[in-house]
Amino acid sequence: MKRLLLAAGFFVVLLLLWDAAFRARIWSPVLLPSPWQVASYLKNAAVDGTLAGATLITMRRLLAGYFIGLVVGLPLGLLTARWKLFRDTIGTMALGLQTLPSVCWVPLALLWFGQTEAAMLFVVVMGTLWSVVIATETGVRNVPPIYRRAALTMGSKRLHMWFKVILPAALPFIVSGMKQGWAFAWRSGHRDHVRDRCHRFAGR
Amino acid sequence: MRRAVRRRSSATEELEVIAPSKLAINNVSKSFQSASGKVLALDRVSLNVAEAEFVCLVGASGCGKSTLLNIIAGLEKPDSGEVLADGKPVTAPGRERLVMFQEPALFPWLTVFGNVLFGLNLKPNLSRKDRHDVAKYYLELVGLSRFERANIHELSGGMKQRVSLARALAPNPRVLLMDEPFAALDALTREQLYGDIQEIWKARRKTIVFVTHNVREGACLGDRVLLFSPHPGRIQEEFAVELPRPRDINSVDLAAYATRITKALKRIGQAEAVAAE
Ligand SMILES: Nc1ncnc2c1ncn2[C@@H]1O[C@H](COP(=O)(O)OP(=O)(O)OP(=O)(O)O)[C@@H](O)[C@H]1O
Ligand SMILES: [Mg+2]
Numbered sequence: 001m002k003r004l005l006l007a008a009g010f011f012v013v014l015l016l017l018w019d020a021a022f023r024a025r026i027w028s029p030v031l032l033p034s035p036w037q038v039a040s041y042l043k044n045a046a047v048d049g050t051l052a053g054a055t056l057i058t059m060r061r062l063l064a065g066y067f068i069g070l071v072v073g074l075p076l077g078l079l080t081a082r083w084k085l086f087r088d089t090i091g092t093m094a095l096g097l098q099t100l101p102s103v104c105w106v107p108l109a110l111l112w113f114g115q116t117e118a119a120m121l122f123v124v125v126m127g128t129l130w131s132v133v134i135a136t137e138t139g140v141r142n143v144p145p146i147y148r149r150a151a152l153t154m155g156s157k158r159l160h161m162w163f164k165v166i167l168p169a170a171l172p173f174i175v176s177g178m179k180q181g182w183a184f185a186w187r188s189g190h191r192d193h194v195r196d197r198c199h200r201f202a203g204r
Numbered sequence: 205m206r207r208a209v210r211r212r213s214s215a216t217e218e219l220e221v222i223a224p225s226k227l228a229i230n231n232v233s234k235s236f237q238s239a240s241g242k243v244l245a246l247d248r249v250s251l252n253v254a255e256a257e258f259v260c261l262v263g264a265s266g267c268g269k270s271t272l273l274n275i276i277a278g279l280e281k282p283d284s285g286e287v288l289a290d291g292k293p294v295t296a297p298g299r300e301r302l303v304m305f306q307e308p309a310l311f312p313w314l315t316v317f318g319n320v321l322f323g324l325n326l327k328p329n330l331s332r333k334d335r336h337d338v339a340k341y342y343l344e345l346v347g348l349s350r351f352e353r354a355n356i357h358e359l360s361g362g363m364k365q366r367v368s369l370a371r372a373l374a375p376n377p378r379v380l381l382m383d384e385p386f387a388a389l390d391a392l393t394r395e396q397l398y399g400d401i402q403e404i405w406k407a408r409r410k411t412i413v414f415v416t417h418n419v420r421e422g423a424c425l426g427d428r429v430l431l432f433s434p435h436p437g438r439i440q441e442e443f444a445v446e447l448p449r450p451r452d453i454n455s456v457d458l459a460a461y462a463t464r465i466t467k468a469l470k471r472i473g474q475a476e477a478v479a480a481e
Contacts, residue, residue: 146305146307146308146309147309147311149279149297149303149305149309150303150305150309150311151322152279152297153277153278153279153297153298153299153301153302153303154299154302154322154323154326154375155298155299155323155326155327155375156322156326160326164322165311168311168313168314169311169313171313
């Protein structure tokens with residue numbers, strides 16, 4: 001209760017400061033609108049549905065990109081964990097590309113796909129895919145060998161081994177990769193959005 | 205004993221007592237390449253184990269006991285020599301010979317019940333109900349019926365070993381290979397398990413190879429106790445323990461056997477490495 005009051009008080013003070021800064025007219029109202037203007041804009045947007053629509057579009061784009069990243073990344077990760085050939089090729093590439101901030105993909109995406117939905121999807125996928133590949137590979141390679149051995153003695157082989165032992169054992173790693181992938185997707189999605197708005201604002 | 209070993213009314217063929225295997229280990233050698241050079245883990249080890257015999261291997265750390273168990277299980281290949289189970293060479297792991305490993309090997313992503321069911325799910329020609337009945341039977345046998353829905357990390361060390369035992373017993377193997385299964389437990393829990401394992405062994409008729417550091421434990425459980433010596437790993441001496449069963453770990457007769465075995469260990473110069481109990 002005390003913490004709640006404290007937090008509420010803090011935000012009221014912030015709002016008052018903001019309002020005071022607006023009233024003092026230090027910056028033009030275009031740069032610093034009053035809190036009440038912003039609130040009424042948000043309210044209108046919420047009422048006429050543009051806010052919900054924009055949120056929906058962003059979320060849909062994010063989710064679609066994320067799932068493509070997952071669906072492609074998981075098998076790629078398994079392949080790199082299983083065969084040295086894939087590790088030396090796809091694995092190395094994933095390692096390189098994962099460190100790339102997803103904003104780097106924006107110019108390429110614009111070049112290849114133009115100002116389309118596909119371009120944004122591409123950026124989100126690139127933000128997700130590589131961390132999923134790497135997490136899956138690390139996860140699989142970190143499965144304690146004892147699980148495999150125990151399963152072998154009980155007659156588990158090939159596909160059964162992969163689906164009933166190695167994947168579940170690697171799951172904690174894979175999930176953390178998926179979370180990281182989600183964070184990347186989220187950020188790249190918003191970066192996209194910001195760029196989009198800027199273009200519109202500049203009248204393009 | 206605390207728990208009656210009985211057949212359920214719904215018992216399937218799975219719960220029939222099947223013939224335990226006869227093992228022949230002939231001149232098995234195995235070496236490992238490590239950073240510090242080549243280690244001869246096993247040097248021409250030969251050993252015969254009769255059907256339904258309980259054999260204990262005692263020896264210092266690093267003398268190749270686990271390696272021998274892995275080779276019998278088919279998880280590792282010997283450099284030379286062979287292992288025969290009922291006259292047939294062992295070339296790969298299989299559910300005829302199940303292992304209770306030295307390190308924790310239960311699957312943490314499955315419940316207790318899921319772990320016991322794992323090996324059963326891999327056996328063909330069983331209905332879903334059969335599998336469940338068999339898993340329940342073994343959980344009851346090790347006294348963990350109440351915990352079948354529990355997660356592995358919620359169990360105590362002793363309970364985990366019981367689940368491992370149930371998991372190894374469930375597919376009804378002919379041979380049970382146990383690698384220091386009770387080493388990490390407190391004395392009280394261990395004493396309970398000595399009783400349980402003897403009872404289960406009698407009821408289910410398995411050939412058991414049991415590895416331990418503990419001379420008294422070996423004398424309590426084994427029909428025979430074999431002494432291993434390290435570098436290179438060899439079987440040095442063997443003792444037949446002729447005491448009636450079930451044996452009590454604290455009995456005086458058993459202590460006499462333990463003393464004799466410990467003396468022999470001293471003679472081959474490695475008593476200091478074996479738990480002084
Ligand atoms: N995978 C391996 N790679 C290299 N060396 C190994 C490997 N496995 C076992 N060794 C070596 O072989 C020897 C025997 O090992 P093993 O695990 O069979 O001993 P142990 O008798 O089971 O010991 P402990 O009682 O400590 O479990 C040791 O010297 C060990 O270092
Ligand atoms: Mg060992």
